[in-house]
Amino acid sequence: MTQVNQGVRPKQSGKSPVKQPSLSQLRAFTAVAEHLHFRDAAAAIGMSQPALSGAVSTLEEALGVQLIERTTRKVLLSPAGERLAVRAGVVLEAVAALMEEAEAVRAPFTGVLRLGVIPTVAPYLLPTVLRLVHERYPDLDLQVHEEQTSSLLEGLAAGRLDLLLLAVPLGVPGVTEIPLFDEDFVLVMEQDHWLGGRADIPRDALRELPLLLLDEGHCLRDQALDICREAGRTQGAPVTTTAAGLSTLVQLVAGGLGVTL
Template identity: 85%
Template structure:
């Protein structure tokens, strides 16, 4: 007996890549009829002619394979299927409207949400400048700030949880583009009366023997301080026995006589200005320094916008004690070295 293979689909179904789909015009016509229950009023509401609207609804019924409305000489009624599908059709049109609005926001630079990640040793000192810039120049930008350590920020950037990072570089991270902003020197913070306080010509090798206080593991500033000490000739046993989770705690430990520490220039006024038990010393040129930059995903859709933002931020930090785009070093007013004072070497 010969077997015959049948092909095709059940009557009333659409299969395959060429199956017909409702158009947005058909959905708009049907939703207008569902809202007004009158063809002439519905046509006027969406700016269509009445014949075109009636044809669009009929075409939608043909595509879906169900009757959506009952037409009489006096009024229009929704069928049971029409009542159910009108809810879905409204939801589709609302979603399309939201999609269009979002696309308009993306096309307009400096609008919508910008999720900015910032490291803790930058956030308290640079965010006031960032916020003034955003409020003054980009009022339609919804800036959302996340303060986290570098490793967490990079994970967030890679996963799409964050859009842009503000942190110390270089990162050496594949797929990340750095937009340098400025360089800032490190300053030695000492207890009051320390032999090195008020100096303007500190050689780096003073770091070889000093009891240096550091941030906890995970902070990039800790790693930077350790690198500076190694470059100054300090041995591998540089790690401090006392550490702190933040710079505010670190300088309080210094004020208490437990040691000295290194602060970036942007943090000095904020962290030492509150305590008269703290003093500072500045290194001779070239002083140890760090570079602060914005970082984005390489090839980010908003890359041009982020580059413009970096340029605006470079201009905005001009009043800070930093070096922007190859400007000459920012130094304290020149003064003769202070006489050495008696006191603990801490």
């Protein structure tokens, strides 16, 4: 038989329960940490200055630490505030990512999609891609970022970009590659070049030709140099001129400065 003691309460710890900070408090604190000015911080997040000040004070009370050092002239972060501002920013970014993910599940092809694309293909593919995306997915906010391959991969790893359009293979761990199409390399030369008109140009012709290439950092430059090395072009063979874009390279070729791939 079990005896039941009525009216007996379990022992309670002397420590009061820790209050959990709200997202509104974290937003207020990170805004102050960024602007170091209550009025500017309040305007940045659309909150009244008294409400913002109250949110920060409540957060300090909940955490049990002083975050802001207030003086008559300026606002400073305390040492603890500097550390916790970083943590608060991470929390808010994670919440924003959670909301974006939930929205993507609820309504696919809506919201923001950040596309990174290399400069060598952007002018030629984007007009078609952007038109098709707008026609098929009118609720999708496609944001385009044109950068070199290394910068795009850094953006993908950091979560700044969602999708990349660049040359493969890359062989980067954790990155899924989906080949879309293949393109042949062609040798571009001025109209009256001595190789012009030939149906088949031997690769060894690349060994000594004055070669024009894109600037360092462009994947197309590296691929062109790989072809030249396969053709027996030595490391010291001159690359006479470089350019930032393909259209410039073609104009340089037309001006008689060399050939390009």
